[in-house]
Amino acid sequence: MTDLKYDVAGIGNALVDVIADADDKFLTANGIEKGSMTLIDDKRADELYGRMGQAVEMSGGSCANTIAGLASLGGKGAFFGKVKRDQLGDVFMHDIAALGVDFPARPASAGAPTGRCLILVTPDAQRSMNTFLGAAQKLGPDDIDEATIRAAAITYMEGYLWDQPDAKEAFLKAAKIAHDAGRLVSLTLSDSFCVDRYRDEFRRLAKDEVDLLFANEAEILSLYQTDVFDEALQKVRADCKFAALTRSEAGAVIVADGEVHVVDADKVAKVVDTTGAGDLFAAGFLYGLTRGKDPVTCGRLGALAAAEVISHYGPRPQVSLAKLAKEKGLA
Template sequence: MYQLVAIGNALLDTEFKLTDEILTQTGLTKGNMTLADTDEQTALFDILNTHGLTPTKQAGGGSAGNTVACFSALGGMSFYNCRVGHDKRGVFYLSDMANMGVTIDGGKAEVAGATGTCAVLVTDDGERTMQTNLAVSGQIDETNVDFDALTGAKYLYLEGYLAMTPSVQDAISKLCQTAKAQGVKIVVSFADPAVVRFAKDGVMSWLSDGVDMIFCNMDEAKLFAETDDDIQAVHALLNHAKVVVITNGANPTTVADKDSVRLYDVPPADVVDTNGAGDNFAGAFLYALAQGADYQACVGLAGAVASRVVSQFGARLPKAEYGLIKETVLG
């Protein structure tokens, strides 16, 4: 029986450290994710190679993948619906997730073709900019989903990037219907400002009947609400979710429901790389919530995990480190 069931893009992350000047030459929008085909991804790597840049790190990634990896590494039981290629990258990805304690049905997830990749470009201020070639993940559909995994689960987690993938919408609709029938809470993560800018209609289709929780950052909240006012953004999201969790960098995190809007401080961090911060925050928050913790304790654990993630390269910590943070924060 799983506590958290998620669906998302399975991607192998390749990280590069670079200057703002080189980032400008790539034509990518700083802080956003851009989808690319194989030729565009190759052209990007050519630009990076021209400047003598080599990867600082390569690891399993994907927004929801990072979330379930964090949740499981903390001691939770999670299941991940995804789609990988029958190639070396796919084998690495499945093995990497298994090592973090995440269950994936390889028979459903693995298909002929290439595993998706994500070039993560990290500038000197720690901001991450991404270019993603979805490859086979871009065709994820019902055949890759185990609906039975929802039986007895606490949460169904939907990754915002999938709002850009037409093939998966029927599966997501069926997952939501199954979740509601079984009393499983539906959680949506916006994941990236680009999702709100370019796939808001897709996200709205998930929110149309209301969900239990939304995770996003304040920039995404304001884009969604089309406002520059923090409180207006919060209340706009509460029209679609029972609970809203909004991170805001080093500023306090907002947790709001119909009764109140609360602000919780997060620990300071020496920012090296923001890749995966929000994903890990959501995973740690949901883990603590699944254990019966109050919102302050949930933010305490989530903030501690996220602050450690941004202080190093890569979107995930070693599995043992998650346990050490949990012991320190929750005892």
């Protein structure tokens, strides 16, 4: 379509990630469920931050990571998220602008500070996330710019938004605008514990509202309340025109118009930190889709992006994904 300005418009929690090493003993001592995302208040955030070891701080947030990956591949993105005009908020806005991503939502001048996610990475590379949403939870329908959504080929949203009523309304407003404009709507389920909280609503969304669903194996099993992946696969195949299901080292399974495609994971010399793996898989997949690539190539782009991000600390690429894609003949 000639009036497209963006490949993807993302909507999600604007957060700054604080990442530190930890062992299982630390998780147990601090009541942290391994591999989960837990919402915490400002007091708990301050306490946990004080107990963490040496940390790396960088802009993050699931959907924002995806848009960052899209930009690294050469795509054009916009991102809707809420920060406060404070030190961390300024860092977030600087980082996303430096990527060439448009950030239409205005920062808050008062209220809760910019949100942060405290991420503990254990030696097995699993990440346990403790999220203080702060200003991010103030994202609402008024922050959604209709012109931006209409100008994006795909509107992509994170399931974490369902935890906040105003953000949920922003999600639904954007989806309607996108569909009315003949665009695609995509959703990532975000976290199996998030699915547990909103299973019925997510199943309705997957069946009736979403054109492309992203989920990892734990999330899709939770969505359909089964322990058998093939059972979940058949159910999502019936519900969704398009679904991309990631399975860690087992690769990914892509459902496209009833057909099922298996994509191998890219090899990684050493898995350092799985933070952002699903986010970057989505980035590669969405980039491929907006370039008219077939489902398998989209999945290979996703696998390439995910492999890069799990080879180092942090949820965003450290090298040009566009260059990597070109080297592999995927550009």
